[in-house]
Amino acid sequence: MDTANYESEIKDVIERNVDAYRGYEKAAEKVKDPNLESVFHQQASQRKQFAYELASTAHVYDDEPTVKQIQDGSFEGNLHRTWMDIKAAFSSDNDEKIVEECIRGEKSALDEYEDITSHGLPHELENKIHEQERTIRECISDLERIENRLH
Numbered sequence: 056m057d058t059a060n061y062e063s064e065i066k067d068v069i070e071r072n073v074d075a076y077r078g079y080e081k082a083a084e085k086v087k088d089p090n091l092e093s094v095f096h097q098q099a100s101q102r103k104q105f106a107y108e109l110a111s112t113a114h115v116y117d118d119e120p121t122v123k124q125i126q127d128g129s130f131e132g133n134l135h136r137t138w139m140d141i142k143a144a145f146s147s148d149n150d151e152k153i154v155e156e157c158i159r160g161e162k163s164a165l166d167e168y169e170d171i172t173s174h175g176l177p178h179e180l181e182n183k184i185h186e187q188e189r190t191i192r193e194c195i196s197d198l199e200r201i202e203n204r205l206h
Contacts, residue, residue: 064171065113065180071164072106075099078160086150091201095157098194105187112183151205158198165191 079099083092168188172181 061171061174061176061180062113064174065109068167068171068184069106069109071167072102072109075102075160075164076106078157082153082157085153088150091150091154094197094201098157101190101194105190108183108187109180112180151202154198154202154205158195158202161191161195161198165195 076099079095079102083095083099086092086095165188168184168191172184172188175181176184
């Protein structure tokens with residue numbers, strides 16, 4: 056994969072992490088359970104860190120990524136957060152629906168991670184992607200356990 060192609064795809068993955076960061080922050084605002092709120096704040100922090108790590112490792116920005124570059128996110132992510140707002144507003148079981156949406160978002164992110172690793176990346180970047188991918192898989196498992204508890 057040439058540098059220009061992987062930079063574009065890495066920027067997409069960075070945006071996905073920003074979307075996850077913002078989505079988890081939104082989810083933390085919406086849930087009733089203080090323990091779940093804490094879980095979502097931790098996940099938000101982790102995903103923001105993922106974005107910075109990828110930007111630094113991939114060197115896809117001229118300098119270190121600025122807060123604005125990292126915090127912009129994507130149009131699709133903004134739509135997903137709006138959908139979370141709508142579902143939460145009409146759902147009688149907010150926490151469970153919000154956890155379901157977080158799982159859906161994480162599975163979508165995982166698809167994007169798996170796709171980019173199939174293209175061949177510089178070694179250091181590929182290692183970082185695989186490390187983050189494992190963490191996302193763990194997060195999905197944790198969220199699925201939480202979801203089962205909420206049923």
